[in-house]
Amino acid sequence: xxxxxWIGGAIGWSFGGPIGAIIGLAIGSFVDNLAxxxxxxxxxxxxxxxxxxxxxxxxxxxxxxRPQTQSGDFEVSLLILASVVIKADGKQDQRELDYVRQQFRxxxxxxxxxxxxxxxxxxxxxxxxxxxxxxxxxQMMDHPSRLQLLHFLFGIAKADGHVTEDEMxxxxxxxxxxxxxxxxxxxxxxxxYNSTNNAYKILEINKSVSDDEVKRAYRKMAKKxxxxxxxxxxxxxxxxxxxxxxxxxxxxxxxxxERGFK
Numbered sequence: 001x002x003x004x005x006w007i008g009g010a011i012g013w014s015f016g017g018p019i020g021a022i023i024g025l026a027i028g029s030f031v032d033n034l035a036x037x038x039x040x041x042x043x044x045x046x047x048x049x050x051x052x053x054x055x056x057x058x059x060x061x062x063x064x065x066r067p068q069t070q071s072g073d074f075e076v077s078l079l080i081l082a083s084v085v086i087k088a089d090g091k092q093d094q095r096e097l098d099y100v101r102q103q104f105r106x107x108x109x110x111x112x113x114x115x116x117x118x119x120x121x122x123x124x125x126x127x128x129x130x131x132x133x134x135x136x137x138x139q140m141m142d143h144p145s146r147l148q149l150l151h152f153l154f155g156i157a158k159a160d161g162h163v164t165e166d167e168m169x170x171x172x173x174x175x176x177x178x179x180x181x182x183x184x185x186x187x188x189x190x191x192x193y194n195s196t197n198n199a200y201k202i203l204e205i206n207k208s209v210s211d212d213e214v215k216r217a218y219r220k221m222a223k224k225x226x227x228x229x230x231x232x233x234x235x236x237x238x239x240x241x242x243x244x245x246x247x248x249x250x251x252x253x254x255x256x257x258e259r260g261f262k
Contacts, residue, residue, distance in 0.1 A: 013140045014073040018132040022080055026122025069141045071234040075108070077137050078152060079116060081174060083124045084133075085153050088170035092124065099159030103152065107236040130170075134177030144229035146178045147188065148237065151244055154192045163192075187221070191247045199251035199258075211261050218252040 014020065086096050100120070104113035137146065153174065157167040175185045183204045190201035200207050203217040225248050227241035256262065 012070045012073050014076045014136075017136045018129060019076060019080060019136050022123060022126060022128060022133070023076060023119065025126055026119050068232050069145050070232075071236060073141070074145055074149070074233050074237065075104075075116060076119070077133075077141065078149060079120050080123055080128060080133055081130075081149060081153055082156055083120065083126075084128055084130050084174065085156050085167060085170055087124065088157075089164045089166040093160045095160040096156050099156055103155070106239065130174060131177055134174055138177065138179045143179075144224070145233060146180060147184060147225070147244075148230050148233070148240055150175055150178070150180060150185070151188050151191070151240060154188060158192050188244070191244065199254040202248060202251040203255070211259060214252070214255055214259070218248070221248045222252075 015023070082100050086092050086100070101113060101117060104116050107113075108116065137149070141149075150171070153171050154163075157163045157171060172185065187202050187204050190198045195201075197207055203214065203221050205213060205217045209217070222245065225241070225244040227238050227245055230237050230241045
């Protein structure tokens with residue numbers, strides 16, 4: 001699969017708006033080469049879209065008719081936000097870059113991951129408006145998928161064994177722009193840190209709640225983080241979703257053991 005075919009087939013709503021502009025600049029360095037080979041460029045391969053701008057179409061859509069996010073839209077959003085987090089502390093740590101590359105290989109396979117990194121190299125050279133990008137993602141992407149993005153970003157920041165204050169501040173800012181609540185932010189953050197009350201934070205409750213409230217919180221969080229919630233992104237994203245779900249289960253089991261109830 002050529003790069004042009006991958007990029008053309010992978011992207012839906014993310015082809016428009018600020019994300020589309022970032023993608024366009026990222027592939028600019030080798031557009032001439034692609035065109036010279038007679039390969040259709042980005043936008044010419046939009047299945048059923050014919051150069052339409054999905055971002056501008058949101059003005060005619062109601063909130064309930066939000067287009068379903070496809071794997072490619074998630075992939076491109078992830079690459080852009082990953083570049084923002086990696087540069088948050090003023091440097092690009094090789095361990096963080098390796099983490100992103102490995103995660104993409106795990107999710108998409110070697111060939112698709114290599115294509116993604118061609119794009120990623122171009123993205124990292126740009127000055128990105130985090131607010132504009134996140135606004136587009138928030139308007140077009142469902143909440144479970146945005147939670148999955150946040151989970152991945154914490155993984156990137158933790159890849160070098162230490163999350164800097166700059167990285168944490170950047171992820172927190174991204175979370176707010178994405179419309180993710182503080183409780184959800186703290187829940188996912190707790191999945192990457194070891195502390196006394198982590199299990200309660202993951203379930204979004206205080207340690208003082210009753211056993212019945214713990215059970216209700218577990219059922220709520222198990223539903224929120226169930227892998228089926230991001231099934232529309234494709235099986236390649238199930239592993240990350242299953243990790244969140246597993247951590248919710250482990251948090252509940254920890255509290256059960258601590259309190260001695262079943």
